[in-house]
Amino acid sequence: MNILFSPLKIKNTTFKNRMVVSPMCMYSCVDGYANDWHLVHLGSRAVGGNALIIQEATAVSPEGRISYGDMGIWNDDHIIKPREIVHFVHSQKALMGIQLAHAGRKASHHLPLDGAKKIAPDHRNGWQTVSSSALPFREDEAPPVALDAEGIDKVKNDYRDATIRAEKAGYDVVEIHAAHGYLFHQFYSPLANERTDKYGGSFENRIRLLLEVTEIVRDVWPDEKPLFVRISATDWTEGGWTVEDSVKLAVELKKRGVDLIDTSSGGNVPKATIPSEPGYQVEFAAQIKKEANILTGAVGQITSAAQSEEILKEGKADLILYGRESLRDPYLPFHAADELNVDVNWPLQYQRAK
Numbered sequence: 001m002n003i004l005f006s007p008l009k010i011k012n013t014t015f016k017n018r019m020v021v022s023p024m025c026m027y028s029c030v031d032g033y034a035n036d037w038h039l040v041h042l043g044s045r046a047v048g049g050n051a052l053i054i055q056e057a058t059a060v061s062p063e064g065r066i067s068y069g070d071m072g073i074w075n076d077d078h079i080i081k082p083r084e085i086v087h088f089v090h091s092q093k094a095l096m097g098i099q100l101a102h103a104g105r106k107a108s109h110h111l112p113l114d115g116a117k118k119i120a121p122d123h124r125n126g127w128q129t130v131s132s133s134a135l136p137f138r139e140d141e142a143p144p145v146a147l148d149a150e151g152i153d154k155v156k157n158d159y160r161d162a163t164i165r166a167e168k169a170g171y172d173v174v175e176i177h178a179a180h181g182y183l184f185h186q187f188y189s190p191l192a193n194e195r196t197d198k199y200g201g202s203f204e205n206r207i208r209l210l211l212e213v214t215e216i217v218r219d220v221w222p223d224e225k226p227l228f229v230r231i232s233a234t235d236w237t238e239g240g241w242t243v244e245d246s247v248k249l250a251v252e253l254k255k256r257g258v259d260l261i262d263t264s265s266g267g268n269v270p271k272a273t274i275p276s277e278p279g280y281q282v283e284f285a286a287q288i289k290k291e292a293n294i295l296t297g298a299v300g301q302i303t304s305a306a307q308s309e310e311i312l313k314e315g316k317a318d319l320i321l322y323g324r325e326s327l328r329d330p331y332l333p334f335h336a337a338d339e340l341n342v343d344v345n346w347p348l349q350y351q352r353a354k
Ligand SMILES: Cc1cc2nc3c(=O)[nH]c(=O)nc-3n(C[C@H](O)[C@H](O)[C@H](O)COP(=O)(O)O)c2cc1C
Pocket: 022, 023, 024, 025, 026, 056, 057, 099, 177, 179, 180, 230, 264, 299, 300, 301, 302, 321, 322, 323, 324, 325
């Protein structure tokens, strides 16, 4: 019996297998609007047999975008195209997820094809960034403005409104992006947070904003729909956020109705040494799953069916997320099924290719 192609039920939502397309920015939007690229890109991966496709980091506010090409969900018209995308993905018996994001001090960048460099606030296509503290990610960058009480309330309201729109658009899963050195990570990691108010200092204070936003999102996101949080399990840096901190955070997130921790790492400090190799983040997912007693997703250099199956069999994670491998191969699940000798349904239109 294989696990990779066995279903998983979370609340009222059934994942037909354990294969998930990891959220990946396409940097292809204008003013935050999705277009035909997203329909075809995300739609192909639904045709390809994935259980869940999580859409790229989708900014809850214009200043929360990594770049001016990011997708957004800060106004009602932003969900016109996603409705079409969700409808198509559902027609392929796949689930559609949205990652709700705010990049904080890592916002306001050029597109990767233009070098992905930071854009100064006064430059065309740039804007003033915000964060927990007025500390830039890189020393030579323009510093962010530390969020005051009003700014923190805005972040909370933006997440509430974005979640309501996500529900209206028909998404099945919301994932809060709290990893990779973006806004929530800038609060929970001591390496980015120098606040002296109730959002800084102790562990409880540093995780406060993420917990408050989680409560707000859970409150407006239907009870029967899964809520994921992506975290960076470690800063990979002495004195920074640790896996033990992540376990404690996961316990608190679970109490607030989070169903799964999507376990990534790093991104908060430019100079961290990350031992990137096959499955390098899997042990973090395993530790969080075991010690916080919550479902986890494993991600990071997981490329084959055998590797995925082993992670699941060893009880280290419940879902496997594929990033670059699913860019290389939109039909990854069909190829994984071949590898494991599992009979899965290809789309009727493709039966003769089997
Ligand atoms: C082009 C690209 C864009 C990405 N954008 C996002 C994103 O929007 N949100 C996110 O959490 N991670 C993002 N990531 C990270 C991936 O989701 C994934 O965690 C990472 O690539 C490691 O998995 P992999 O080794 O299977 O690629 C991105 C990665 C790539 C390659």
